[in-house]
Amino acid sequence: MDSVVSRLLAAGETEPRRGRDPVNLPMIRNWLEAMGDRHPGYELFAPPAMIQVWTMRGLSPGAPDPLQEMSVALDEAGFPNVVATDSEQVYHRYLRVGEEVSVRSRLESVTGPKRTSLGEGWFVTTVSTWFCDDEPVATMRFRILKYRAMSGSSPVAATPLKPVITADTAFFWDGITAGELRIQRCGECGALRHPPGPACPRCGALKQEHTVASGLGTIHSFTVHHHPPIPGRRAPYVVGLIDLAEGVRMVGEVRGPRPVKIGDPVRVFFDGGLPVWRPDLPIVEPWTLEVTPTMIISTALATRDFQDVHHDRDAAARRGNPDIFVNILTTTGLVQRYVTDHRPDAVVRGISIRLGTPCYAGDTLTFTGTVVSGGEIAIVGRTARGVHVTGTVGVAS
Amino acid sequence: MISPTCAIAGIGATEFSKDSGRSELRLAVEAVRAALDDAGLRPSDVSGLVTFGMDNNPEIAVARELGIGELRFLSRIGYGGGAACAVIQQAVLAVAAGLADVVVCYRALNERSGRRFGRAIASPDPDSGWHHPMGLATPAAMVAMVAQRYLHEYGAVPDDFGRVAVAMRRHASTNPYAWFHGRPITLDEHRASRWISEPLRLLDCCQESDGAVALVVTSLSRARDLPQPPAVISAAAQGSGPDQFVMTSYYRPQVASLPEMGVVARQLWEQSALTPADVRTAILYDHFTPYVLMQLEELGFCGRGEARHFVADGGIELGGRLPVNPHGGQLGEAYIHGMNGIAEAVRQVRGTAVNQVPGDGPVLVTAGTGVPTSGLILV
Structure with a gap:
């Protein structure tokens, strides 16, 4: 395998490989229909998230590319399974119907063996550039994990650690149920306090009352938890120590589009009976879709991805999956749809995503988004299994 | 008294x-x-x-x-x-x-x-109920929250934690009773060790021992x-600080501090009539590297936020200004909840330690950090 890696690294970029068809309306319409994307702008121009589709190999492989060669080498080295983990696409411009696209790829890195939640494996990263004639029109950094499935591994215990509710703390948890973040307030001197207790440390009164917090705060400190596994949670995740606007501190998970910093403003929401914090930024209305076998198969075919795990449940099961699952080109397409449904006028400049837990047939997928800046929207797609995708979409209006 | x-x-x-x-x-x-x-x-x-x-x-x-x-x-x-x-x-x-x-x-x-203490457990303790359900469920994660704030306040970097681990493993490498006997580490190995709970890496965490x-x-x-x-036993003290919690004293004005160790330190100096300058060697509780830095400050061996310079200058090494944990500490020898450190302090007083620190000055020992704690001075 080492020799394959060094040969591919030395070889650099491949010769251009032409797509089977020019950019064409029937494939665009198939793609839009499968994605459920009703954006009116794609009659002359192709959806940018289709870029990879134009040069997919389909069922008739031609000249080998670095990704394919590394896949074969890792198959032989005993890492037969594959998942795509990252896709960072940059679109220099939209493609017009009729344009001919070719692609050149190079191997960027091969790292491993790494222990992952799926099993031991290697990350293979390639960089592709698409051209119309000599003009680069899009680039993509693409990462896959080639792995051997863990044997006899036990799934993460599903039951999260429960709050400890006592006579002194019940008001806080009743508040969560009521959609309020409550802070203990002394009924005598008015002092605020968290965590709560039966007495007021300031005046000694045993007169517990509460006030409802504004839900705004800043990050005083935080940690990103990686190991060991915590019941009911998927690592890595961020836990913050939040300075509430009211002057008390509180610990809670922070979910957001980017690494947090001390001092970041955050706002509370409630999930799973717990207060959770997110960056205090404008949000994109959430979008929920039911992931059916039909949707998985039609989008896989519309993206010219004929990997068996996206249409053949028996094949998916043989590779350790409960069902067929959404391919990464489709996740990219759904991310684009989520953003352009919200901002129909936006020109999509790039989509960078990282995949987490697979999205299987029967799952309910919910996208949430945050407007990080005028040109950047951060998205998260979750199913009941965990975070399926996180990423950012670069837009220009 | x-x-x-x-x-x-x-x-x-x-x-x-x-x-x-x-x-x-x-x-x-x-x-x-x-x-x-x-x-x-x-x-x-x-x-x-x-x-x-x-x-x-x-x-x-x-x-x-x-x-x-x-x-x-x-x-x-x-x-x-x-x-x-x-x-x-x-x-x-x-x-x-x-x-x-x-x-x-x-x-x-x-x-x-x-x-294994490093694993998450469901605790019935009401105090833990403000932390465990929120995903802050292991000792490393609880320390990491303090460590992150320490980095922020004093401009320290994770390498400053790494240097503590390197020193402890170097000391352990010549201690035949240490689990990590003959296995020193480099700063690069610390940097390459996997995240446990950022900013703590595996090599910032003590071992789990029998x-x-x-x-x-x-x-x-x-x-x-x-x-x-x-x-x-020249001095023996116990202490807890204002608004004390177990590993999660996050509700004090200063999160990146160990006031409970300050309570212990003041008593130790008072009981023994000694000062930090008198101490020959210190056995500092090192279940996680950041607390070694913070203890050096809290005990008065250096000013607040300055421990990283003290460590970078070799201050805690054998032959340094204050050799810390000549046996390799809990990072290097074993994690017996600090009791193996007291045994090392006794050996240092007797003159029988494997990494004997020369002289006949007093030996300071501390107990667990981030919790109500205690300390000793042996002469």
Whole structure:
């Protein structure tokens, strides 16, 4: 395998490989229909998230590319399974119907063996550039994990650690149920306090009352938890120590589009009976879709991805999956749809995503988004299994 | 006030391992017997037993197995590793009050092969209910929250934590009793070790160990008649700070500080009439590297936020201004909840340590950090 890696690294970029068809309306319409994307702008121009589709190999492989060669080498080295983990696409411009696209790829890195939640494996990263004639029109950094499935591994215990509710703390948890973040307030001197207790440390009164917090705060400190596994949670995740606007501190998970910093403003929401914090930024209305076998198969075919795990449940099961699952080109397409449904006028400049837990047939997928800046929207797609995708979409209006 | 009326007259331990293959009670019995042998005493001489609130071995069970007979003093101290030096203080109080002649302090645990402290558990403690359900459920994560703030406030970087780990592993590398004997690490290895809870990496966290340590406390006059040179207890202190929690004292104005260790430090200096400059070597509780930096500051060995310079200048190395944990600490030797550190302090006083620090100055020992804690000065 080492020799394959060094040969591919030395070889650099491949010769251009032409797509089977020019950019064409029937494939665009198939793609839009499968994605459920009703954006009116794609009659002359192709959806940018289709870029990879134009040069997919389909069922008739031609000249080998670095990704394919590394896949074969890792198959032989005993890492037969594959998942795509990252896709960072940059679109220099939209493609017009009729344009001919070719692609050149190079191997960027091969790292491993790494222990992952799926099993031991290697990350293979390639960089592709698409051209119309000599003009680069899009680039993509693409990462896959080639792995051997863990044997006899036990799934993460599903039951999260429960709050400890006592006579002194019940008001806080009743508040969560009521959609309020409550802070203990002394009924005598008015002092605020968290965590709560039966007495007021300031005046000694045993007169517990509460006030409802504004839900705004800043990050005083935080940690990103990686190991060991915590019941009911998927690592890595961020836990913050939040300075509430009211002057008390509180610990809670922070979910957001980017690494947090001390001092970041955050706002509370409630999930799973717990207060959770997110960056205090404008949000994109959430979008929920039911992931059916039909949707998985039609989008896989519309993206010219004929990997068996996206249409053949028996094949998916043989590779350790409960069902067929959404391919990464489709996740990219759904991310684009989520953003352009919200901002129909936006020109999509790039989509960078990282995949987490697979999205299987029967799952309910919910996208949430945050407007990080005028040109950047951060998205998260979750199913009941965990975070399926996180990423950012670069837009220009 | 503790005056130097008592001494540690015997130390005993099992081997330190990842799988003792024996019950915790048996480890306790082996360590207590070894400590008594070291002190030249018999089980029948023992009138008191003290251990940690977390220890699974009842005093009466240890007494039964060793044939100690009657006990006149039984005591336990809570708050995990914060108890380490406080159990000695309990023994001193009992001996000084005339309640007991010989008190043995012990701690025995199969912490690697049995219940691993590093794992998350569902605790019924109301205080933990503000942290565990939110995903902050392991000691490393709880320390990481403080460590991140420490980095922020003082402009320190994770390498500053790494240098502590490197020093401890270097010390352990020449200690045949250490789990990491012969296995020093480099700063690059620290940087490459996997994240546990950012900003803490694997090599910032002490090991999980199986083993037991026991220490025999008796009056100074009796200790002088025993075979070993007495390690005189010059100071023994316990402390908790304002708004104290166990590992999660996040609700104080200063999160990146250890005021409970300040409470202990002030008492140690006052009781002993010593100053930080007098200390020959310090055994600092090192379950996680950031707290070694913060202890150096809290104990007065350097100013607030300056420990990283002290460490980068080699201050904690053998031959440095203040050699810290010559045995390799809990990062290098074993994690026996701080009790192996007290045994090392006794060896340093006796002059029998494998990495002996020259001189005859006092030896300082601290107990668990981030919790109500304790400390000792031995001379």
